[in-house]
Amino acid sequence: MTISPPTPYVPALDLLRWQFDLTWSLFEYHLERIEPDDFLWEPAANCWTVRRSPDGTWAPDWADTEPDPVPVPTIAWLSWHMGWWWSVAADHAQGRTPRERSDITWPGAGTPTVEWLRALRKDWLTALAGLTTTDLAATAPFPWPRDPQHTVAHMIAWVNAELMKNVAEIGQLRLQRAAVRG
Numbered sequence: 001m002t003i004s005p006p007t008p009y010v011p012a013l014d015l016l017r018w019q020f021d022l023t024w025s026l027f028e029y030h031l032e033r034i035e036p037d038d039f040l041w042e043p044a045a046n047c048w049t050v051r052r053s054p055d056g057t058w059a060p061d062w063a064d065t066e067p068d069p070v071p072v073p074t075i076a077w078l079s080w081h082m083g084w085w086w087s088v089a090a091d092h093a094q095g096r097t098p099r100e101r102s103d104i105t106w107p108g109a110g111t112p113t114v115e116w117l118r119a120l121r122k123d124w125l126t127a128l129a130g131l132t133t134t135d136l137a138a139t140a141p142f143p144w145p146r147d148p149q150h151t152v153a154h155m156i157a158w159v160n161a162e163l164m165k166n167v168a169e170i171g172q173l174r175l176q177r178a179a180v181r182g
Contacts, residue, residue, distance in 0.1 A: 011133070012133075012136055012153055013128065013131060013133070013136060013153075013156075016128075016153065016156045016157060016160060017128060019157075019160045020124075020128075020156075020159070020160050020163070023160060023163050023164045023167055024121060024163070026167055026171070027117075027163070027167040027170075027171075029171075030167070030170055030171045030174050031114050031117070031118075033174065034075070034110075034114065034170075034174055035110075035177075036109040036110030036111075037109070037177075038075050038109075038173070038174055038177045038178075039074065039075045039076040039079070039109035039110065039113065040074055040075075040076050040109060041074060041075070041173070041177050041180075042074055043072050043074070043173060043176060043177075044071075044072040046069060046071045046072060047071050047072045047073070047074060048060070048061040048062075048071040048072070048073045048074065048077045049061060049073070049074040049076050049077050050074070050076045050077055050080050050106045057105050058076070058080070058105060058106040058107075058108065060077055060080045060081070060106065061077065062101075073169065074173070075170050075173050075174065075177075076106060076109065076113075078166050078169050078170050078173070079106065079113050079116075079117060079170065080104065080106040081166065082117065082120070082162075082163070082166050083104050083106065083116060083117070083120060084101055084104040085143075085159075085162055086120045086124065086159065086163075087099055087104055087120065088104075088142060089124070089142055089143075089155065089158075089159050090120070090123045090124050090127050092141040092142040092155070093124075093127035093128075093131070093141075093152070093155070093156075094123075094126070094127045094130070098142065124159070128156070131152065135152055136151060136152050136153040136156075137151055137152070137153070138151060138152050139151065139152075140152055140154050140155040141155070142155055143155070143158060
């Protein structure tokens with residue numbers, strides 16, 4: 001009988017950071033290859049995107065109650081959505097007043113959005129770097145306000161899961177768009 005050495009303990013924040021970095025590295029694959037025309041490509045007739053407002057800013061399609069069937073999002077909409085939830089999560093993690101959904105403006109197709117997402121990553125890493133073990137055990141301020149069963153560690157895990165989901169959606173749309181372009 002062979003006895004394996006014990007697996008080394010990995011502190012929770014280190015494991016969450018590893019998971020985040022892994023997901024981000026998969027996202028970089030797509031960010032390095034995405035074309036400006038990919039962002040606003042509408043893959044279906046029933047689709048959510050971002051549209052120019054009269055003031056020139058981009059506004060996302062939105063419904064307070066999720067429609068049925070759920071519209072297929074564009075890369076533009078997904079990247080705005082990431083910017084929204086990630087900005088608010090970082091605001092909470094760093095003790096800033098969280099922004100409203102309507103305060104999050106999509107910067108535009110191509111480089112502006114890629115740079116925005118990379119800046120959000122840096123802001124999130126700053127938030128993570130300032131956390132202690134005690135902070136991880138505190139009640140999560142977002143996305144479950146005042147629910148003592150969810151901690152800041154849960155919030156970080158939620159950000160990782162949401163990022164994984166959105167990265168997969170953007171990657172799939174980018175690959176489909178590339179296949180259509182031929």
